[in-house]
Amino acid sequence: MNQETPPTYQPTSSRQELQELVQAQLERLLSQENYEGAKALLIPVQYVDIAEVIGNLPEPMQAIAFRLLSKEEAIEVFEYLDSNVQQALISDFKRQDVQEILDRMSPDDRARLFDELPAKVVRRLLQQLTPAERDSTALLLGYKPNTAGRIMTPEYLSIKENMTITQTLERIRSLADASELIYYIYVTDDARRLTGTFSLRNLITAQPEDIIGNIMTRDVVYVHTDTDQEEVARTIQRYDFLAVPVVDNEKRLVGIVTVDDVLDILQQETTEDIYKLGGLESAADNYFQTNLFTVARRRVSWLLILLLTNTLTSTVISGQEDILEQVVSLAAFIPLLIDTGGNVGAQSSTVVIRGLNTQEVRSNQAGKIIRKETTAGIVLGAMLGVVVTVWATFLQGNVGVSLAVGISLFAISIMASFAGAALPFLFRAMKLDPALMSAPFITTAVDVFGVLVYFNVARLILRI
Template identity: 65%
Template sequence: MKATQTQLQTLLEAGQFDAVQTWLEPMLSADVAEVIDELPETLQAVAFRLLPKNDAIAVYEYLSPRVQQALLEDLKNPDVLDIIDRMSPDDRAHLFDELPAKVVRRLTLQLSPAEREATALLLGYPPDSAGRIMTSEFVALRATYTVEQALARIRRLADTSETIYTLYVLDNARHLIGALSLRDLVVAQPEQILQDLMRREVIYLHTHTDREQAARLIQRYDFLALPVVDSEQRLVGIATIDDLIDVIEAEDTEDIYTAGGVQSRGEDYFQTNLFAVARKRVVWLFVLLLANTGTSAVIKSQAALLEQVVVLAAFIPLLIGAGGNVGAQSSTVVIRGLNTGEVRPEQMGYIIAREALAGLLLGVLLGVMVTLWAFVLQRSWGVALAVGISLVAISLLAAVAGSALPFLFKALKLDPALMSAPFITTAVDVLGVLTYLKVARLILGI
């Protein structure tokens, strides 16, 4: 793709626009959008203007929000309005989420009445709901239709529908009463009635269903789309797999950022200026810095012990590092399980007990090796045993903390990813050092 972008840039700079159009014509919309994204800003609008209008609309929906906004400023108003008006409602709503409020108001007022109503409907739902990502462009059928009538309706609406592979059957009040696939129609006899073909048990979403839950449902059942109904069970839209894949990616990105101690608001992190990047990171780093002062306080409180057996200090990094790693492993598997639904809150006791046993086993295995290594280095069984026994205790403690704290955050209605590796490591540092020095004092009799 980099070679394509370089060749396209060369053609644009040379003014060979016919060659550019020929070059772009066979490419898929997503690939064209990626190439335009990588072009210098001065050439993005030029390349976009060379696309046929129908292709331009499809490509625009794949462009990054940053480039979409830049094109809004560069393109003439009639061109912008035509592209915005012909976008699918869910993609238009996503674009409007990224634009300043003044620009959204101006564009909304100039949309056609039907598109304005469709966009206002989507923007009226909470940002993280299924209603916000659904599209109203779907094929609805009546139970009394014959197969032949249904196929005729699909032919009329195919060009303006998001998908025709999943079809929904409504009653006269637009209540969802069944569903069937295009395959069902194709293999049926023309005179058959839809109510005899449709599935009456339909998996559906409510408009206020969390979009992450919607993504899990479509993943679980391998659907191409899910119907979205309002509080009165009327079909108002469909959530398609392409939008829900974007949801999964966005949620995973947010969890990864949160687990790394980086604030995330959904924007492109690598397009954010450095001052904003520093602001995102400094909050968690400051919290962790304050928490780590606990480790310093513990070491200071045991200064007399360390003065008598200075060698004990040499093993502190080893112990808290190993404990932090064990805790991070436990927290990672529990957080991931909670986010995917594989682990349920009612399993808390079982999960914590399981991780505690795993931590104890790991502690014993590592403790034996560390004890022998410490004796080789210091020739003191007292110090070696203090290090080995402390590692067993710290591993057990870290595993329990790493598995229990995400459940606590879940119960408090907070994102379990907040209780991520940096926080677990910091907590284990404080408790681990305290445990180590207390064990050393008991074994060495100081």
């Protein structure tokens, strides 16, 4: 068979273009059963890029492409694969293949994979692990989901206070391969309680005879095993850490959470919040790899709620048939008013929800934030009201209707800004998720009360 020439990695080429090129060539080679060419094609590619390429292949080709990798490459690439692809590959592997890959995975990545698998499969896979790896995985799985204990790795470096720099360096050399991170070294006492920490920089600049207890930092920032993963991410972000230690209730060091895991958490939490803002049920799996019926099920619940609540708007409109019969042109501006009000409310709620999630906004600042957003609504309403009044006059030629539309839009903008700012605080106080609850309630409030305001203003101005 002719061996495929690997793609040339030019500095001017974007990684996305290169990845697409590799994927297209790999798919063609696999379809031609040119496995030697496919194997050569993947040699210069980074592990994370190989994982993405394999994940984008047709499902029957994924296992074939993965088996072309050497054992060391397969272990590295497997950790970067999407969980759905990991599960599919595990079902295709022989028992020995699974054991070797799972045994070499880092404990936190292994626990994350097991979270996605059925309990029966997890029990079988746990039995295939070595005793040490089985214990470390069972330890992580014993903590609550989405907590520091569940996402930490027990592979860290720890030493004693009475050790010298020379002794510490020897210990690091002997344990470096078994630790996920060596930039921070943690100090514990005989009971494994965390007493201090120091960095690799401090270690290198210290004198060989210096005692660790004399140069370490005793004011240690740490999190507990039951700390929420979002709080862990904020801690690492706040202090610019590469990792944060995790302790149990007795302050014994049990693991660390590294910054690469935090990046995954931030992406996951942000995705969930965006889905909730759109009225979508969030889930851990990849939305674009989810089957059609699951997608529909996740969307339909909030759509049904919005459908039912929007009947209130229809009820209000049907109760105003007398004024609509006399001034039919009023009906033409109803969508404009409620859509603009919904957009204004969505802007305010998005700002507040984001502030609450990042802790830039505290619950005790509710009054200040609501006043600010309401004031912004007044300014926006005044500007939009003037514009829509002029535009409505140009379209309809009826000054009374135009004034009713402009004044109503001014009032609706104020109401929408107030609701968009206030409701997230209200739902947070009620222990509900502001991102999930705010959107439908803001939409309903703005629609119903906006239409009521519009028709009442029109009655006053048009004297109907």
